[in-house]
Amino acid sequence: MRTQRQVVDYSLQKRAVLRELLAGRVGTYDVCDASPYLKNAARFHGEPTDRRCPICRSENLTLVHYIYGDELKQSAGQARTLTELPVLAMTLREFQVFVVEVCLGCDWNHLVEQYLLGRDGLTGDSDGNGEQDVAAAEGVGRRRREAQR
Numbered sequence: 001m002r003t004q005r006q007v008v009d010y011s012l013q014k015r016a017v018l019r020e021l022l023a024g025r026v027g028t029y030d031v032c033d034a035s036p037y038l039k040n041a042a043r044f045h046g047e048p049t050d051r052r053c054p055i056c057r058s059e060n061l062t063l064v065h066y067i068y069g070d071e072l073k074q075s076a077g078q079a080r081t082l083t084e085l086p087v088l089a090m091t092l093r094e095f096q097v098f099v100v101e102v103c104l105g106c107d108w109n110h111l112v113e114q115y116l117l118g119r120d121g122l123t124g125d126s127d128g129n130g131e132q133d134v135a136a137a138e139g140v141g142r143r144r145r146e147a148q149r
C-alpha cells in the first residue's frame with residue numbers, strides 16, 4: 001500500500017516462540033490461545049493465506065488486520081478486511097494496523113507485523129497525483145545520498 005510506513009516486522013519474535021516450543025520450554029497451550037473474538041475476526045474479516053500453520057500443519061493461516069487510532073473513534077480496535085484498508089488510508093490521516101496470524105484449527109496466533117497507514121504518508125501537496133509525489137520523494141532521497149558521498 002502506497003501510504004504504508006514505519007513497518008515493524010515480528011517474524012524474529014515468532015521464530016523465537018517456535019524455537020521455545022520445539023525445545024519444550026513452552027507448551028502448545030501457551031501459544032495456541034486465540035480468543036473467541038480473534039477467531040471470529042479471522043472468520044469474518046480474515047485474509048486467507050496458503051501458508052500452513054507451523055504448529056498443527058493441517059490448517060492454513062488466516063491474517064487478521066486490526067486498526068487503531070484516534071481518528072477511528074469507536075472503530076478503533078476493530079478488525080478490517082484487507083480490501084477496506086486502502087479506502088481508510090485515503091480518508092484518514094494516520095492509523096495503526098496490527099496484523100495477527102491465526103490458525104482456526106489449533107488456535108495458534110502471533111503478531112506478524114504492524115505499520116502506519118493514512119494520507120500523512122503521502123509526500124508533497126495533496127493534489128491527488130501520487131505517482132509524481134513518490135517520484136519527487138525518491139529524487140530527494142537520491143540527491144541526499146549523493147551529497148553524503
Ligand SMILES: [Zn+2]
Pocket residue numbers: 053054055056057058059103104105106107108
Ligand atoms: Zn494450527
